[in-house]
Every structure is written in C-alpha cells, then in structure tokens.
Amino acid sequence: MRIDIKGYLEHNHLTIYKVAKKSGYGYTTLHKSFNKQQTSATSLNLRDLHALAATQEVAMWQILKELEEHYLKD
Template identity: 75%
Template sequence: MEIDIKGYLREKELTIYEVSKRSGYGYTTLHKSFNKQQTRATSLNLRDLDALARAQHATMWQVLQELEENYMNWK
C-alpha cells in the first residue's frame, strides 16, 4: 500500500515549503520524506503526520483518517 501524499498536498493546496514553515519542521527533511519512494518498510511517519496536522491546524488522527479514506493506493 502507498499513500498519495503529493495528491493530498495538491488537494489541500499546500506545498512542502508551506507545510515546513507552518509546522516548524525543516524543509529538507519533509522534502526527502514526501518525495521518497514508499515501500512497506518506509511509510509515512509520525513527524510527517504532525507536520501536516500543524500546517492545517488539525489533529494527527484527522489527517491520518483522511489519508486512509481518500489517498491510499493498494498495490
């Protein structure tokens, strides 16, 4: 399974730079994470969820729920 994080960012009209700035996490760290090839061993981590939640003034569980419901690609 893979999460379409780029699709999520597009739908929310967010850029990695905006998420970085709003969340306080480093741009380079988030850029590497959001652009990496996902495998079963390297999925979205808690830092990524926290950054997305902070950027949108939401909770991590809300972001996770939306990702699971709308942005999961089952391979």
C-alpha cells in the same frame, strides 16, 4: 499500500514549503520524506503527520483518517 501524499498536498492547496514553514520542520527533511519511494516498511512517519496536522491546525488522527480514506494506492 502507499499513500499519495502529493495528491493530498495538492488537494489541500499545500506545498512542502508551506508545510515546513508552518510546522517548524525543515524543508529538506520534509522534502526527502514526502518524495521518498514508499515501501511496505516505510510510509509516512509521525513527524510527517504532525507537520501536516500543525499546518492545518487539526489533530493528527484527522490527517491519518483522511489519508486512509482517500489517498491510499495499491
């Protein structure tokens, strides 16, 4: 299963630039991660979840729950 991270960003009015700026992670690092081809072996990592959580000032588990409930693709 894959996560529609671009759909999540769009729905939450976020850009990779905004996430990088608010979370303190590098733009290039997040851009590569959010745009990589996901396989069953590679999905979002903890850094990505932490960046999204820090940007929105919520707990990482809340981001993960929302992604699992609304943004999984077959």
